[in-house]
Amino acid sequence: MTEKSAWLEINLRTLARNTRLILEALxxxxxxxxxxxxxxxxxxxxxxxLTIWSAGAQWLCVNSVAEGVELRHAGMKAPILVMGYVPPAEIPYLISENLDVALFDLNFARLLQAEALRQRKPVYVHIKLDTGMHRLGVLPENFFEFLEGLEAFPALKIRALYSHLAYPEDQQFTLKQINTLKEVLFNCQRRNLFFPMVHLLNSRGTFLYPEARFDAVRMGRSIYGLDKFIDTQPALQFKTRIVQVKTIQKGEKVGYDCTFETKRRTTLAVIAVGYADGYPRALSNKGEVLIAGRRCPIIGRVCMNMSMVDVSDLTILPKPGQEVVLLGTMARSQITASELANWAATSDYEIITRLSSSLPRVYIE
Known part of the structure; x- marks a missing residue:
């Protein structure tokens, strides 16, 4: 099978360029x-x-042990931080594959200690401080009690102290988070306690609060070109093809639930993509796609594997098999992840991370 019905194109050169631009800015x-x-x-x-690491990123951050193990088995020697939930059954793999891990719970520390002793090797931890987001992390008022508890687990080696911003665009709240972290660090210094590394900022925070970069920053969206603080570019395009073109009369209904009625004689194209591929159903009667370099609106409900597009205003009638851009650039037109997110009333993070893993990914080098 050579021709794909829907696919992603990822420009690795763009990813590498974005990474180098960020490193230069840092x-x-x-x-x-x-x-x-x-x-x-x-x-x-x-x-x-592999592209991002080869371009100079010093660390990789993942959510799960499985992701870290996959990177190790692909030959990546970079230090890797697992930031999400680690089931007890996965602790042996965490330690054997030399993965660092977020720590905020003494019961979890006890499990790490036991497995580290069994394997006769240390496990490196990044203590997560809750500075106000109230997701994972040790509360500041419990922090020193937590550190005292860790003394019972000598196989755990503290690599870093870190936290996470909730809303970088809210300067007042963010400065409160930054100051909370600084206050904990100051109190640590008074007790002659020091951390090899401190990290707090995400992509937006890195450029909005350069004074709080500390030793390291954790960046995702800027690397993938979702931010425009510097000249980074999107590296991903989402494409599909036209399956059928037909002309229907004024007053006809289109799609499930009959949510769209034609106001004129309409030429529509059925395209081979739907919500099962990660194209949001919320784009029904709202989204636009690029065909022949021009924007064309989605009409009717986005279906599981297909969607309908009004192509009446195109100068040349499109044909089955013709390429359609759902996210990305065609000629001088562009549809961004932020634009899709606005139409779907969600975030650009959700748009790109929900793109189906079953979609073929075509890498441009």
């Missing part, structure tokens, strides 16, 4: 921890992570 004193969780934000874990 300078030599700040380490880049590249976030490649959730299949590298839909870009494909192995090829994307």
């Amino acid at each position: 300078g030599e004193d700040v380490v880049l921890m590249a976030v490649v969780k959730s299949n590298a934000y839909g870009h494909g874990l192995i090829r994307s992570a």
Whole structure:
């Protein structure tokens, strides 16, 4: 099978360029921890992570042990931080594959200690401080009690202290988070406690609060070209093909639930993509696609594997098999992840990370 009905194109040169631009902006004193969780934000874990690491990123961050193990088996020697939930059954693989892990719970620390002793090797941890987001992390008022508890687990080696921003665009709240972390660090210094590394900022935070970069920053969206703080570019395009073209009369219904009625004699194209591929159903009667370099609206419900598009205004009638851009650039027109997110009332993170893993990924080098 050579011709694909729907697929992603990932430009690895763009990923590498984005990474180098970020490293240049950070300078030599700040380490880049590249976030490649959730299949590298839909870009494909192995090829994307290898490209980003080869371009100079010093660390890789994943959500799960499985992602870390997959990277190790692909030959990546970079330090890797597992930031998400680790089931007890996966702790042996975490340690054997030399993966760092987020730590915020003493019961989990006890399990790590037992397995580290069994394997006769240390496990490196990044203590997660909850500075106000109230997701994972040790609360500041419990922090020193937590550190005292860790003294019972000498096989655990503290690599870093870190936290995570909730809303970088809210300066007042973000500064409160930054100051909470600084206050904990100050109190640690008073007790002669120091951390090899401190990291807090995500992509937006890195450029909005450069004074809080500390030793390292964790960046994802800027690497994938979702931000425009510097001249990074999107590396991913989502494409499909036309299956059928037909002309229907004014007053006809289109699609499931009859949510669209033609206001004129309409030429529509049925395209080979739907919500099972990660193209949101919320784009029904809202989204647009690019055909022959021009925007054409989605009409009717986005179906599981197909969608309908009004192509009446195109100068030349499109043909079955013709390429359609759902996300990306064609000629001088572009549809961005942020635009899709606005139409679907969601975030650009969700748009790209929900792109189906079954979609073929075509890598451009």
